[in-house]
Amino acid sequence: MVAGVQIQTKVAPKAQAEILTDGALAFLAALHRTFESTRQSLLVARDVAQRRFDSGVPLDFPPETAHIRAEPSWHCAPPGPGLEDRRVEITGPTDRKMVINALNSGAKTFMADFEDSSAPTFANMINGQVNLRDAIKREIDFESGGKQYKLSQNPAVLLVRPRGWHLDETRVTVDNAPISGSLFDFALYFYHNAHELVKRGSGPYFYLPKMEHYLEARLWNDVFLFSQSYIGIPHNTIRATVLIETLPAAFQMEEILFELRNHSAGLNCGRWDYIFSAIKKRRADRSAVLPDRKDVTMTVPFMDAYVRLLIQTCHRRKVAAMGGMSAQIPIKDDPKANEVAMEKVRADKYREVTSGHDGTWIAHPLINGIALKVFNENMLGPNQYHIRREDVRVAASDLLSKNVPGKITEDGVRSNVSVALAYSAAWIGGNGCIPVNYLMEDAATAEIARVQIWQWVKYNARLDTGEPVTVEYVDRIIAEQAPGVKKIAPGVKDDHLKVAVSYLKSQIRQQWPSEFLTSDLMPYLSIADGVEAKWQRSAL
Numbered sequence: 001m002v003a004g005v006q007i008q009t010k011v012a013p014k015a016q017a018e019i020l021t022d023g024a025l026a027f028l029a030a031l032h033r034t035f036e037s038t039r040q041s042l043l044v045a046r047d048v049a050q051r052r053f054d055s056g057v058p059l060d061f062p063p064e065t066a067h068i069r070a071e072p073s074w075h076c077a078p079p080g081p082g083l084e085d086r087r088v089e090i091t092g093p094t095d096r097k098m099v100i101n102a103l104n105s106g107a108k109t110f111m112a113d114f115e116d117s118s119a120p121t122f123a124n125m126i127n128g129q130v131n132l133r134d135a136i137k138r139e140i141d142f143e144s145g146g147k148q149y150k151l152s153q154n155p156a157v158l159l160v161r162p163r164g165w166h167l168d169e170t171r172v173t174v175d176n177a178p179i180s181g182s183l184f185d186f187a188l189y190f191y192h193n194a195h196e197l198v199k200r201g202s203g204p205y206f207y208l209p210k211m212e213h214y215l216e217a218r219l220w221n222d223v224f225l226f227s228q229s230y231i232g233i234p235h236n237t238i239r240a241t242v243l244i245e246t247l248p249a250a251f252q253m254e255e256i257l258f259e260l261r262n263h264s265a266g267l268n269c270g271r272w273d274y275i276f277s278a279i280k281k282r283r284a285d286r287s288a289v290l291p292d293r294k295d296v297t298m299t300v301p302f303m304d305a306y307v308r309l310l311i312q313t314c315h316r317r318k319v320a321a322m323g324g325m326s327a328q329i330p331i332k333d334d335p336k337a338n339e340v341a342m343e344k345v346r347a348d349k350y351r352e353v354t355s356g357h358d359g360t361w362i363a364h365p366l367i368n369g370i371a372l373k374v375f376n377e378n379m380l381g382p383n384q385y386h387i388r389r390e391d392v393r394v395a396a397s398d399l400l401s402k403n404v405p406g407k408i409t410e411d412g413v414r415s416n417v418s419v420a421l422a423y424s425a426a427w428i429g430g431n432g433c434i435p436v437n438y439l440m441e442d443a444a445t446a447e448i449a450r451v452q453i454w455q456w457v458k459y460n461a462r463l464d465t466g467e468p469v470t471v472e473y474v475d476r477i478i479a480e481q482a483p484g485v486k487k488i489a490p491g492v493k494d495d496h497l498k499v500a501v502s503y504l505k506s507q508i509r510q511q512w513p514s515e516f517l518t519s520d521l522m523p524y525l526s527i528a529d530g531v532e533a534k535w536q537r538s539a540l
Contacts, residue, residue: 085382094128103155164210214255245270266320272444295406323352416449424500
């Protein structure tokens with residue numbers, strides 16, 4: 001009933017009726033008509049920047065914003081209610097059971113994820129909105145196998161991560177164009193819940209992913225100002241934490257905070273996407289070839305420089321510097337292996353808290369006790385803004401990978417192939433977060449797997465045995481690993497696995513890797529939802 005707005009699918013009629021109300025759709029249309037042209041221009045700017053990097057222009061701190069970096073007097077907004085202490089944040093998709101378990105986990109906050117740990121089927125996106133609305137109203141419950149799941153009296157503070165600027169929401173069109181996935185996720189959550197959150201003493205809090213330039217942060221800030229005025233809540237009620245998970249964004253941390261300063265809740269070390277971006281943005285640089293993923297730890301020089309600069313930047317501007325995700329999950333059937341894995345978690349969290357981070361991420365409720373204990377013992381106050389890290393001096397070259405110690409091994413190739421195949425096949429089937437070998441894999445880790453294989457083939461890298469990584473070699477590994485995918489990712493369908501195999505084989509043959517596997521594979525979700533091909537901007 002809203003002029004110019006069309007819903008291209010009907011997959012969850014009851015949930016759609018509750019969430020896609022006329023008022024919500026009118027808000028979506030207003031956001032689209034106001035901001036879509038800017039979004040598209042910023043996506044073009046990404047392509048232009050990539051061509052510069054490919055031509056050999058080095059990444060550097062922007063000269064036009066040197067005055068922002070040099071000015072010591074500006075600071076970001078104080079923490080929103082409930083965000084003063086974020087020492088442990090749990091993350092995960094928005095399915096009903098996960099939402100309840102995460103909110104009840106004992107973590108300080110829960111980042112409900114519409115992005116890397118969710119496959120954006122329309123049912124997942126719409127039902128996720130219903131689940132978050134019900135959780136905010138304390139009306140959420142769930143039953144499975146005779147077990148009842150209910151919300152505790154003191155749940156974690158809720159933050160929401162919408163999809164990145166690059167993704168379209170093809171199931172909804174405005175004026176005959178798909179809308180932004182970012183604005184879709186943000187707008188529906190904000191429209192239905194902002195007033196209720198404020199009434200309950202909290203606020204609409206967000207995580208913002210995949211940004212590559214401070215102008216993309218400015219766009220988000222403009223969206224926030226517009227949206228707060230639209231529904232009638234005070235400006236600067238929103239708080240947003242930005243994931244520094246692209247290589248260009250690492251050179252613009254100060255500028256990103258400055259653009260969002262009245263809505264900022266800090267920055268986060270999105271470590272896995274950052275490694276993916278480091279490979280992708282320096283795709284034309286043979287010297288940027290990295291070893292096996294397990295060897296690209298947070299202590300290698302370019303990752304350590306990124307962490308130190310992020311902490312210094314955040315604390316200089318009086319906002320939270322959040323640590324990253326430990327991918328380990330509990331190993332229930334092997335106590336010795338579980339203790340080894342949990343010791344890795346302890347060491348990672350100890351590194352973060354002693355470096356000056358104000359909090360950390362976990363992916364499983366049973367990890368909360370470990371992370372909380374480390375931070376409780378080493379961070380006595382609600383945060384560490386007082387640790388200014390004035391000793392830190394990070395040059396542009398420090399943020400670029402070079403001479404990363406480690407090897408490229410056949411085990412590394414096999415692991416990457418298995419993860420890329422399993423995740424891509426699961427994602428097409430509607431599952432955006434899968435455990436593989438007791439590690440929680442999402443889109444970010446699958447992306448590392450994909451582009452590492454491409455990089456090794458592109459530059460004819462050699463294994464530690466001396467054997468070259470060629471197209472033919474990877475084809476053989478794919479053929480050997482594919483039959484075992486359904487064992488490590490139960491529920492994967494044969495036809496989805498065939499698509500994943502074809503996709504990975506095509507990727508290693510490209511001059512350059514695709515920007516995002518989620519963009520490449522999105523047509524499969526759109527087709528499954530009954531969306532006509534004409535609305536799909538990308539297809540395999």
